Amino acid sequence: MPRTTSGTRLLFRWIGNGLLLVMLVWTLVPFYWMMATSLKADQEIYGFEATLVPHHPTLAAYVRLFQQTPFMKYVRNSTIIAVSTTAVSLVFGCLGAYALARLRFRGRRLIARGLVFTYLVPPSLLFIPLFAMMSALSLVDTHQGLILAYLGFTVPFCTWLLMGYFRSVPLELEEAALVDGCTRLGALIRVVLPMSLPALAVVAFFSFTQAWNEFLYANVFVNSVEVRTITTGLTLFIVEDVFFWGPMMGAAFLSALPPLVVYLVFQRWVVKGLTLGAVKG
Amino acid sequence: MTSGLDPAVLYPDERAVPTPVLRARRRLSLTRRHEARLAYALLLPALLVILGLVAYPFVSAVYLSLQNKPVGAPGRFVGLANYAELFRDEVFFQTVRNTIVYTAVGVSLKFVLGLTMALILDQERRFNNVFRMLLFVPWAVPVVIAALNWRWIFDDLSGFLNNFLITVGLTRDIISWLADPRLAMGCVIAVVVWQGTPFYTMTFLAGLQAIPRELYEAAEIDGASVVRQFVHITVPRLRTIFLTTVMLSTIWTATNLQFVLILTRGGPANRTEIFPHLAYVTALGARRLGMGAAVSLAFFPLLVILIILLTRRMLSQTDD
Numbered sequence: 070m071p072r073t074t075s076g077t078r079l080l081f082r083w084i085g086n087g088l089l090l091v092m093l094v095w096t097l098v099p100f101y102w103m104m105a106t107s108l109k110a111d112q113e114i115y116g117f118e119a120t121l122v123p124h125h126p127t128l129a130a131y132v133r134l135f136q137q138t139p140f141m142k143y144v145r146n147s148t149i150i151a152v153s154t155t156a157v158s159l160v161f162g163c164l165g166a167y168a169l170a171r172l173r174f175r176g177r178r179l180i181a182r183g184l185v186f187t188y189l190v191p192p193s194l195l196f197i198p199l200f201a202m203m204s205a206l207s208l209v210d211t212h213q214g215l216i217l218a219y220l221g222f223t224v225p226f227c228t229w230l231l232m233g234y235f236r237s238v239p240l241e242l243e244e245a246a247l248v249d250g251c252t253r254l255g256a257l258i259r260v261v262l263p264m265s266l267p268a269l270a271v272v273a274f275f276s277f278t279q280a281w282n283e284f285l286y287a288n289v290f291v292n293s294v295e296v297r298t299i300t301t302g303l304t305l306f307i308v309e310d311v312f313f314w315g316p317m318m319g320a321a322f323l324s325a326l327p328p329l330v331v332y333l334v335f336q337r338w339v340v341k342g343l344t345l346g347a348v349k350g
Numbered sequence: 351m352t353s354g355l356d357p358a359v360l361y362p363d364e365r366a367v368p369t370p371v372l373r374a375r376r377r378l379s380l381t382r383r384h385e386a387r388l389a390y391a392l393l394l395p396a397l398l399v400i401l402g403l404v405a406y407p408f409v410s411a412v413y414l415s416l417q418n419k420p421v422g423a424p425g426r427f428v429g430l431a432n433y434a435e436l437f438r439d440e441v442f443f444q445t446v447r448n449t450i451v452y453t454a455v456g457v458s459l460k461f462v463l464g465l466t467m468a469l470i471l472d473q474e475r476r477f478n479n480v481f482r483m484l485l486f487v488p489w490a491v492p493v494v495i496a497a498l499n500w501r502w503i504f505d506d507l508s509g510f511l512n513n514f515l516i517t518v519g520l521t522r523d524i525i526s527w528l529a530d531p532r533l534a535m536g537c538v539i540a541v542v543v544w545q546g547t548p549f550y551t552m553t554f555l556a557g558l559q560a561i562p563r564e565l566y567e568a569a570e571i572d573g574a575s576v577v578r579q580f581v582h583i584t585v586p587r588l589r590t591i592f593l594t595t596v597m598l599s600t601i602w603t604a605t606n607l608q609f610v611l612i613l614t615r616g617g618p619a620n621r622t623e624i625f626p627h628l629a630y631v632t633a634l635g636a637r638r639l640g641m642g643a644a645v646s647l648a649f650f651p652l653l654v655i656l657i658i659l660l661t662r663r664m665l666s667q668t669d670d
Contacts (some may be wrong), residue, residue, distance in 0.1 A: 073358040074624060077575065078576070081473075081576060082473060085469075085470040086475075087360060088466060089467075089470050089475075089481060092463075092467055092485060093481065093484060093485065095544070096484065096485055096487065097487075098497070098510070099500060099544070099667040100499075100505060101504055102510045103499050103502075113608070115507070115508050119507075119513055121513055121517060142628060154531060160395075161395040161396050161399065162396070164392040164393070164395065164396070165393045165395065165397075168388070168389040168392035168393045169388075169389075169393070172385050173389075174385065174386035175386065177389075180393060180397070181665060182661060183400055185661045185664050185665055186658075186661045187400045187405075187655060189601060189657045190404055190657065191601060191602070191605035191626075192605075193404075193410065193605045193606070193607055193629065194408070194605070194646045194650060194653075195407045196630075197404070197411060197414065197629065197633045197639055197642045197643045197646065198406075198407035198408070199407050200633075201637050202406075202407060202500075204422070217403065219405035220403060221399060224395075224396050224399040225400065225404075239460055243405060265651045269639045273563070277576035278490070279492065281492070282491075282493065282494075282610050285607065285608070289634065291620070300494045303494060303495065303498060304494070304498070304580065314508075317498065318499070318502065321495045321499060324495065325490075325491040325495050328490050328492065329487065331482065331489060332486070336483065336486070
């Protein structure tokens with residue numbers, strides 16, 4: 070009996086290894102193609118000479134990217150918008166989450182419910198009225214307008230996630246601080262926040278990547294080069310149905326780096342944090 | 351390892367707290383009214399965001415959908431005319447069918463692949479964390495980049511796929527992946543699955559690792575086969591995670607227009623037209639904001655059921 074079990078175990082192990090290999094190829098080949106394209110000269114990208122592996126690797130596409138396109142401007146705009154969104158969401162989220170986790174007041178449940186509900190309402194439902202709103206407030210083509218729009222989904226998520234985490238901070242520590250004459254805000258800043266660093270990391274990661282990666286709002290609310298972010302800037306490498314694949318893949322590779330690096334740095338907490346809702350219960 | 355966030359443990363019951371502490375707490379805490387006032391003040395920014403950036407736009411979407419409003423011009427109230435026009439439109443019904451197929455197939459494939467990957471990564475193996483990290487990468491890069499990259503892979507003349515198939519000798523003809531009415535939807539779904547599977551893997555893997563090993567060991571001793579262990583231990587333990595993940599992902603999949611926008615623009619012959627993209631094209635392509643709002647709202651009833659169910663689930667998991 071044990072012998073057959075270990076036999077099937079071994080079988081499953083090898084099936085597992087095989088499938089893992091297939092999945093790795095399926096996952097990584099697109100990235101290979103992206104990088105290979107960005108390192109080719111045009112002759113190798115198009116037409117009958119097209120190659121699977123760059124025969125004469127060159128950085129020409131990158132040179133073109135930096136010298137002839139507003140790529141750096143897009144990077145700057147994305148950075149401004151993503152960093153601001155993250156900072157504001159963190160502050161709003163911490164304050165709101167503390168109230169929901171620790172204070173008693175009427176409407177607490179309703180507000181918590183409203184937050185989750187809000188987080189789940191998809192942007193593709195809101196972009197049309199938001200566009201009308203932004204036009205009316207002359208926020209079209211401004212950094213502020215885009216940051217504001219992003220807060221609509223980052224703040225509810227941050228507040229909800231932090232609320233769950235703040236509750237896990239032992240009440241006794243906070244009471245000790247309050248006994249020592251700390252105000253509520255003081256207790257939040259000196260006691261609760263330092264103990265919630267993993268949750269803050271998740272929330273910061275989430276806000277930053279959401280803002281950096283967002284496309285729909287950025288596409289609809291922004292037209293000028295001065296404000297355009299990187300995700301929508303990428304699509305401008307398509308001119309009248311002609312694709313400039315070399316520089317575009319170079320730009321795609323470079324602009325995927327920030328969220329990727331942030332993810333690698335934070336991954337330990339991110340996986341825990343983002344699955345929090347799903348794993349519990 | 352459920353991340354130590356269980357509210358039942360962490361938000362201690364008043365009755366369980368020793369009396370002296372309780373007395374001190376009462377003495378220290380502000381009066382109820384002060385506490386409420388402070389709470390509203392702290393919540394004000396978040397509330398303004400919810401009301402101003404989600405609730406108000408939502409209501410104004412409903413109002414917009416009752417108007418004939420071109421971009422940049424005042425609207426004219428037309429009642430339900432937009433909806434009436436929509437329900438007479440053949441494209442609308444095709445969009446309904448497409449959206450259902452797109453979402454159902456996409457979500458099912460992500461589920462199957464995600465579960466498979468989670469089970470594989472849960473096996474003991476050297477360098478598992480490296481593999482896990484690599485498999486999660488599609489999820490971390492912007493969707494636009496994923497979609498653009500795949501558009502380039504599918505390119506007729508110089509894309510990777512045709513290039514590769516011809517090199518290996520699997521085909522001699524050029525295949526128009528995204529322009530062929532029979533292939534386009536499949537290709538779009540493939541990209542959706544490529545990008546979305548890691549989220550499933552991630553949640554399922556976290557769930558698997560939370561199952562106590564002893565359960566499997568006991569089953570092993572009782573002579574239960576691997577398949578039986580899966581059916582009787584793994585599946586019941588993951589049921590809640592399955593539900594939450596599928597519901598979240600259904601909302602996200604059905605409402606994401608970036609894949610279609612970049613890969614096919616709804617073509618060929620509306621074969622890949624889905625709701626969010628139709629709303630986008632109507633509002634910004636045809637510049638009919640009112641009609642665009644009507645399109646996205648026509649799809650909302652289905653979504654709202656999911657959103658309400660999911661809100662309840664997500665709250666019951668963190669609320670006291």
